[in-house]
């Protein structure tokens with residue numbers, strides 16, 4: 001066991017792409033934690049999708065041995081935290097397991113919205129913070145300006161910020177020394193009853209659930225019987241160890257240490273993050289202050305394009321849910337789409353990641369219905385119903401009023417794009433709360449309906465600012481507004497998967513935009529197809545798709561039967577991505593594209 005004075009636990013906080021993973025790699029490499037020949041880029045990003053998108057999703061951890069200039073051997077435990085707004089909750093919880101943070105800011109970019117959001121989590125967790133100015137190898141680096149910005153905007157001393165190039169290795173040694181000299185050692189009592197914080201957990205197909213723990217007091221040994229204090233369940237610890245970053249078994253974890261345990265736990269759901277783990281006998285009575293469990297905020301339906309793949313879809317969803325307690329699902333039937341699942345996510349990125357994994361890892365083509373938030377429907381009899389799916393909207397005559405979730409959005413943007421950002425927020429029913437400047441960048445704070453953000457707000461924001469804006473949000477509660485359910489009818493049949501909740505004042509505009517889009521997205525058939533948007537029984541927009549006879553084999557004159565067959569096969573394959581509604585085929589992409597707004 002390592003003495004407390006020789007342990008440092010820290011995380012790295014940064015805006016996306018400012019170099020957190022590269023810096024972590026460099027710290028691991030320069031301390032020879034991983035042999036050079038085994039080093040691959042972005043050691044900490046384990047999932048394929050993460051690597052492809054360059055986004056760190058699951059918090060990971062690594063134990064680094066470092067001999068400092070003072071001649072002593074230290075253990076540095078790094079927790080890697082996710083950098084995306086959807087995963088803000090994971091950032092906040094993992095912060096409580098460590099004492100300090102490296103605040104990485106790209107010296108060519110400066111402070112961004114997620115720099116702020118993440119550093120506030122660190123400040124909330126009482127961290128000692130060491131600012132690191134990264135990418136100083138680039139000609140555009142402006143360390144003095146960025147240091148000043150850190151002081152002005154965040155309000156922490158940046159005079160001793162470390163200047164680093166995680167790419168070339170400049171400043172890595174100084175960073176390691178700063179971790180040892182500037183961050184505090186953890187506290188804890190060796191001979192007190194065991195008190196360990198459950199920091200994270202995930203499913204491994206060989207080992208079952210792996211639990212990441214931070215020992216606060218006492219000792220944890222292989223073979224111990226431990227109790228999860230929230231639900232009282234008792235488990236036999238069959239393995240404990242640390243991450244280097246590969247899992248390495250050890251015999252005992254003591255105060256201040258971070259490591260893992262396995263105990264034949266079957267589901268991630270059985271391990272509540274924030275729970276306190278203690279010994280079954282002679283355990284502590286004082287649990288650590290609990291963490292709130294993360295709640296899904298965005299819901300959508302996932303249906304197989306090919307109904308025969310429903311069981312495969314169920315299987316894939318169940319497997320993914322085993323490893324992700326914040327992903328929820330329940331079976332759903334839709335008149336138009338058949339059997340599928342209504343799924344809940346932490347945000348849009350979370351949704352995309354899960355959808356991609358189902359399509360890619362399980363090879364199932366999916367139809368994703370419009371993402372929706374949870375509305376509180378206040379009924380006339382005083383009861384409140386939670387609406388996860390616009391298709392389930394109760395009869396309006398029983399509804400008193402509807403409340404929708406709102407967020408506080410913080411956007412940082414260069415001056416020249418400010419006008420476009422304000423317009424975008426205004427168009428999305430935003431209420432401006434604040435507008436300040438940090439150098440040549442404006443920081444705007446808006447109160448916005450979450451519903452207006454979940455769909456394509458990021459995309460729009462990126463496009464109107466040419467990618468220069470950064471964005472972060474937090475939920476602030478529910479508020480009443482004048483909301484209605486808009487249905488879409490194709491060939492006089494309602495397509496429930498296209499139902500959305502909209503603001504009454506915008507319903508007509510949105511309805512018109514949707515039917516126009518659908519007219520372009522639905523291929524012509526051999527008959528005329530009316531496409532309508534309606535509220536209750538009232539049609540508010542209408543387009544008609546005219547009839548056409550499409551004979552793909554017409555150009556194959558002569559008797560070339562193979563060519564003809566090939567064309568027909570191609571057409572059949574094209575059909576696979578379509579869904580039939582009554583007599584009409586609607587292509588899969590229509591469900592998403594029709595809902596994108598142009599403003």
Ligand SMILES: Nc1nc2c(ncn2[C@@H]2O[C@H](COP(=O)(O)OP(=O)(O)OP(=O)(O)O)[C@@H](O)[C@H]2O)c(=O)[nH]1
Pocket residue numbers: 014015016017018019020021022023054055056082083084134135136137138164165166167168
């Ligand atoms: N020139 C230069 N490029 C760097 C440096 N550090 C990181 N990069 C590059 O910046 C990009 C983003 O770096 P990452 O380490 O993936 O950033 P991140 O903050 O971990 O991003 P997320 O994991 O998505 O949050 C990559 O293309 C890196 O190669 C640096 O010091 N100099």
